[in-house]
Amino acid sequence: xxxxxxxxxxxxxxxxxxxxxxxxxxxxxxxxxxxxxxxxxxxxxxxxxxxxxxxxxxxxxxxxxxxxxxxxxxxxxxxxxxxxxxxxxxxxxxxxxxxxxxxxxxxxxxxxxxxxxxxxxxxxxxxxxx
Numbered sequence: 001x002x003x004x005x006x007x008x009x010x011x012x013x014x015x016x017x018x019x020x021x022x023x024x025x026x027x028x029x030x031x032x033x034x035x036x037x038x039x040x041x042x043x044x045x046x047x048x049x050x051x052x053x054x055x056x057x058x059x060x061x062x063x064x065x066x067x068x069x070x071x072x073x074x075x076x077x078x079x080x081x082x083x084x085x086x087x088x089x090x091x092x093x094x095x096x097x098x099x100x101x102x103x104x105x106x107x108x109x110x111x112x113x114x115x116x117x118x119x120x121x122x123x124x125x126x127x128x129x130x
Contacts, residue, residue, distance in 0.1 A: 019108035106130035
């Protein structure tokens, strides 16, 4: 499963990947964190286009937070376009705490839980982690 890491979290990709490696889950599950740059998306992409991109490419969006300001906001887009088969958006509650090993480890555990039980989460709008 590919996770598209929102541009505001891109500096934390190595930290999160390291937490997944440390727990051994990357040896068992195909989890990959990719950045906007890796998939050729501009950092200023609007939320609606971003949500459509991740849905079309069967990726999970990992974000800190996107708001409900405007008709193209992520929350508004989810409300208007989500279906029972849509993939959820994974939202990290406190990005600044990712530097803490315990918090980062709990986020990694939740990522694994979501991937393992992804069928149960389809149609959910957002999942806040940890």
